[in-house]
Amino acid sequence: MHTDDPICPLCLRPIPKGVPQSLHHLIPKLKGGKGGPTVLMHHICHREVHASLSEAELARDYNTPEALRSHPRLAKFAAWVSKRPPSFKSKVPGGMRKR
Template identity: 75%
Template sequence: MSDPICPLCDRPIPDGTGSLHHLVPKLKGGKGGPTVLLHQICHKEIHATLTEAELARDYNSVEALRAHPRLAKFLAWVGKRPPGFRSKVPGRRRLR
């Protein structure tokens, strides 16, 4: 069986390294709602870029996430990396 494909960056997700993202955050009523399997690095970038309220209100689909300017720039960058790529820099939430 082949690896699942990340719907954000279109790269394969190596076995067991995916991260489940709730399209509507659980805290905003998304518990039990639709989820997508993403690379850990893609998932972290979503939450570093957008608040829970922004995710629930304006970015509750893969298409909307891909259209966000900062995420689009990140996806163009990460798309050139191998599927198992992980950032070596410890992450911290960026100021908005």
Template identity: 60%
Template sequence: MSRRHEKRAARSGREAQVPPAGTACPLCLRPIPPGARASRHHLIPRLKGGTHRGTVLLHHICHQAIHARFTEAELARRFAEPETLRAEPRLAEFLGWVASKPPDFHAPTRISRDRTPKWR
């Protein structure tokens, strides 16, 4: 996500989610403590008709990892559940890496080399 989009998301409040006590990220299964960066992930992307079809609260870094590796079409077609995302080999390395980090850890995420952006 570009800085411009991060600023827009922060202004709109999408990134400023306060998780209820005991909430765990359905992707990495680590707890989401109050004050940690968290964001809502549409199970079916909004661009593919998922505006009102449900969301899950994820660590922001986990949310970025999903969108860095998969296109909107792939997410809509094959990955509408957190369980299918966890089982995907393209996320396995990330999930193994982030499992050793503290629950409030955040770092920038780059677009994966195996995902071809639309703008290229």
């Protein structure tokens, strides 16, 4: 792990090179966020964000890293995943859950 690795804004762990990562639009593209601010996250953290919140909730109430961390389910997830190594990946197959 390098000290210059980006930090995931949800779990606050470094994102080492080679670890699955995702670019998260703080305001969803479907809600006017195309070209707006983005943050780099662990793929597992990004999946949990979209499993926990609707696009409307993300746009309206959870459009900052601080707001995401304040959501009860995401706070619980972040506390759990922060105990795993930065290279931790979910063993659950499949993509994002359908709404």
